[in-house]
Amino acid sequence: MEGSGAPRPQTEALGAAFRNLEDLALGDLAAALIDSQAGALAALHKALPDLERAISVALEVLRAPDSRLIYCGAGTSGRVALLDAVELHPTFNWPSERVHVLLAGGVQSLGEAQEGAEDDAASAARALAALDVGPRDVVIGLAASGTTPFVLQAMATARAAGATTIGIANNPGAPLLDAVDGPILLETGPEALAGSTRLTAGTSQKICLNTFSTAVMMRLGRVYGGHMVDMRATNAKLRKRAQAIVADIAGCDAETARQALESCDQNVKQAILVLKGAAPADAARLLDDVSGDLGAAVKAFEGNASS
Numbered sequence: 001m002e003g004s005g006a007p008r009p010q011t012e013a014l015g016a017a018f019r020n021l022e023d024l025a026l027g028d029l030a031a032a033l034i035d036s037q038a039g040a041l042a043a044l045h046k047a048l049p050d051l052e053r054a055i056s057v058a059l060e061v062l063r064a065p066d067s068r069l070i071y072c073g074a075g076t077s078g079r080v081a082l083l084d085a086v087e088l089h090p091t092f093n094w095p096s097e098r099v100h101v102l103l104a105g106g107v108q109s110l111g112e113a114q115e116g117a118e119d120d121a122a123s124a125a126r127a128l129a130a131l132d133v134g135p136r137d138v139v140i141g142l143a144a145s146g147t148t149p150f151v152l153q154a155m156a157t158a159r160a161a162g163a164t165t166i167g168i169a170n171n172p173g174a175p176l177l178d179a180v181d182g183p184i185l186l187e188t189g190p191e192a193l194a195g196s197t198r199l200t201a202g203t204s205q206k207i208c209l210n211t212f213s214t215a216v217m218m219r220l221g222r223v224y225g226g227h228m229v230d231m232r233a234t235n236a237k238l239r240k241r242a243q244a245i246v247a248d249i250a251g252c253d254a255e256t257a258r259q260a261l262e263s264c265d266q267n268v269k270q271a272i273l274v275l276k277g278a279a280p281a282d283a284a285r286l287l288d289d290v291s292g293d294l295g296a297a298v299k300a301f302e303g304n305a306s307s
Helices: 025-038 039-046 046-063 075-086 090-091 116-119 121-130 149-160 201-219 236-248 256-262 266-275 282-290 294-306
Strands: 068-073 099-103 135-142 162-169 180-183
Touching: 025 039, 039 046, 039 201, 046 135, 046 162, 046 256, 068 075, 068 149, 075 090, 075 180, 075 201, 075 282, 090 201, 090 294, 099 121, 116 149, 116 256, 121 149, 121 201, 135 149, 135 201, 162 201, 236 256, 236 266, 256 266, 266 282, 282 294
Parallel strands: 068 099, 068 135, 135 162, 162 180
Antiparallel strands: none
């Protein structure tokens, strides 16, 4: 952690190009703030090999049916983590019981910043103990500084319990990067507003997590033909989306897709198999046999049909 002799984190420094931004004309000010965040994409491209390794090690664990994905962060990083986590169920039908988010300061930190909570390392250890963290878990820790005690303790506790750990930080040499199995350095440098990691660092973390979780879900068979085939059609808008997905993949009209979905209780993957000729019950069985992977189920069905 930071001590009196430790170098100042880049995310806390004031870049010369950003001094006195507040004096610019409004349009120039907005443009400068937008341009400053271009560094987020540059940092992601530089970190691509580390991100690829992190996805690979996570997949080794998350293929197991009882595996879990646990996010951990404080302040902005914790809220960015929550944004990614809460979308996994509606987008990919990832079971809610298989994703958890540990926020320093608890859920009240969502509506009101609990900045002092990031120093409460003991609460991170207690939270992971309550989840009975272990080898079936992937634990992701986010901290722009890479020195947050809450996150560092979470990683230490998870690693000691045999979990696979991934750490995302925005400062080179951050302790977090040495404390995990899959370190990801997003070197975004000084912020346009010194120390406000809700800007470029936060943007880079959101892109990183979006990329990580989407790639993982794709590799787990929860995407087919570029579509969210595991989405749950729980309202009128999503039912229309489901019809469009089924129609595109099956090559049919919207009404035929709607009827297939109705025969399968709005299950997109089953409806696609039905339109390929499977009975609804057989479609469900085919998917169960391949852990829900539609691509594998389609190959199995077409193989059986041709034999």
